[in-house]
Amino acid sequence: MRVLLVEDDLLIGRGVADALGDDGYAVDWVRDGAAALAHLAATAYDLAILDLGLPGKDGLTVLREARASQQTVPVLVLTARDAPADRVRGLDAGADDYLVKPFDLDELGARIRALLRRRVGRRDPLYRHRGVTLDPGTHEVTCAGQPVHLQQREFFLLLALLERPGAVLSREQIRDKLYGWGDSVESNTIEVYVHALRKKLGADFIRTVRGVGYCATPAS
Ligand code: CA
Secondary structure (H helix, E strand, C coil): CEEEEECCCHHHHHHHHHHHHHCCCEEEEECCHHHHHHHHHHCCCCEEEEECCCCCCCHHHHHHHHHHCCCCCCEEEEEECCCHHHHHHHHHCCCCEEEEECCCHHHHHHHHHHHHHHHCCCCCCCEEECCEEEECCCCEEEECCEEECCCHHHHHHHHHHHHCCCCCEEHHHHHHHHCCCCCCCCCCHHHHHHHHHHHHHCCCCEEEECCCEEEECCCC
């Protein structure tokens, strides 16, 4: 899952970027509004975390301009405790949720998972497909009732495929979801993760669509 973090406070930004990175998210961190808009236009993010008090172009302006240019990415706004009017304006400008500073990183994680769920129209927090279950909260995966251990990127690849079983993701889309801009990516790495998942979940769990990419094999 690729997340854009827009935060000019170095301490908060570093804390959030590290915490999300530890959870396996691919995080791009920018510190001002102009950079935020440029990144939103260039990359298909799964989620954006947007501080409202930014130098130059403030967060509300960023949000309005992003929505005006048809950006549908879920946006979680970060606001200061003493500014309830900001929260109202943020939601009215197109934010999907907000968190008041100082916030708890566990709560941030839970809100992110809820937004990611909603963005694909899900209510059930558990993903279930062809005998495999995946819990985004605990990162637990089972196959035929047995726990399966996945590396973080294997886990997020599986999550991406299970969001829409049968929908094909290109290698480029997968790479964008698994890696931030600073990560180096070997050319065959997606294939390596697919191979690992097939080994752990069954050879036919993931279908290769030649010349296009991969999908979770639809339930028959
Ligand atoms: Ca700020």
